[in-house]
Amino acid sequence: MTVSILKKAVRISAIAIVSVSLLAGCSIFGNKKDKNEFAGWSVERMYTEARDNLNSKDYTRAAELLEATTTQYPFSAQAVQAQLELPYAYWKDEERGKAVAAADRFIALNGSHPKVDYVYYIKGMINYNQNVSYLATLTGQGLSDRDPKAAVESFNAFKTLTEKYPNSRYAKDARLRMVSLVNNMSAHEAGVAVYYYERGAYLAAINRSQDLLKTYDGTPATEDALITMYHSYEQLGMTEQANDALTVLKKNYPDSTLEMKKTNRSLFSRSTKRDRKKAEIEIPAPE
Numbered sequence: 001m002t003v004s005i006l007k008k009a010v011r012i013s014a015i016a017i018v019s020v021s022l023l024a025g026c027s028i029f030g031n032k033k034d035k036n037e038f039a040g041w042s043v044e045r046m047y048t049e050a051r052d053n054l055n056s057k058d059y060t061r062a063a064e065l066l067e068a069t070t071t072q073y074p075f076s077a078q079a080v081q082a083q084l085e086l087p088y089a090y091w092k093d094e095e096r097g098k099a100v101a102a103a104d105r106f107i108a109l110n111g112s113h114p115k116v117d118y119v120y121y122i123k124g125m126i127n128y129n130q131n132v133s134y135l136a137t138l139t140g141q142g143l144s145d146r147d148p149k150a151a152v153e154s155f156n157a158f159k160t161l162t163e164k165y166p167n168s169r170y171a172k173d174a175r176l177r178m179v180s181l182v183n184n185m186s187a188h189e190a191g192v193a194v195y196y197y198e199r200g201a202y203l204a205a206i207n208r209s210q211d212l213l214k215t216y217d218g219t220p221a222t223e224d225a226l227i228t229m230y231h232s233y234e235q236l237g238m239t240e241q242a243n244d245a246l247t248v249l250k251k252n253y254p255d256s257t258l259e260m261k262k263t264n265r266s267l268f269s270r271s272t273k274r275d276r277k278k279a280e281i282e283i284p285a286p287e
Contacts, residue, residue: 043073046073050066050069054085054088059093062089063089063090066082083106084106084118087106090102100153103120104123120157120165120170127151127157151188154181158174158177187224189215189225190221193206193208197228200235203236205228206232209229212225226245227249231260
């Protein structure tokens, strides 16, 4: 009986030892995988390598090193510089969400930094690029559901830059891009109105056109809005309102052909071709 108990105890102990060994092995491998690659690195080495990777256009690696600099040495001068450069690194790595978040973080933590104007500019540019890409690929499919949120965010970033830092080296370019953004947003609204018209939703087309005239009066898309209103009123048999729209149209655009534009790329070509070219310009890295 005693021998049997002893044998059983030995088996249990052996199983326990094996289990502990396996767990220890898993722990070792897990730690190896989760080990901080930059542990023991000096802040100088970390930041210098980040800059080297930025210069060599390895933006994924650069972003990793910049993030590590900010987390491992949060109170260093290099950490502030790393925060400044992170939006650019993430943008170049096609991580738009992270780029915007990094820009917002820098502004929140370093609002009085002498180069915060650059961060507002790069935030505007990141969303500006997104806006141009979005508008350049618009088609009639699902147009009414699209939301030019990036354009609004870009405009707001540029607006803050020009208002808070009117003498910034980036202010002049920001103002020009604000005009482009307004034109693009009005083109979007005109496109949505045409989208509704093509589907027989004439009241919706009129309402969208009226909103455009209130919000974006004077933009190139104003003519398109008036044309859509004129044809929509005609379709509804509202002759008086159609004539009113036609009168305003002819007064402001005497050479208008009254031609409805279809919801395809041609509707946006006036405001996107030049902007798309601008968007291909490199966003400057922080100096």
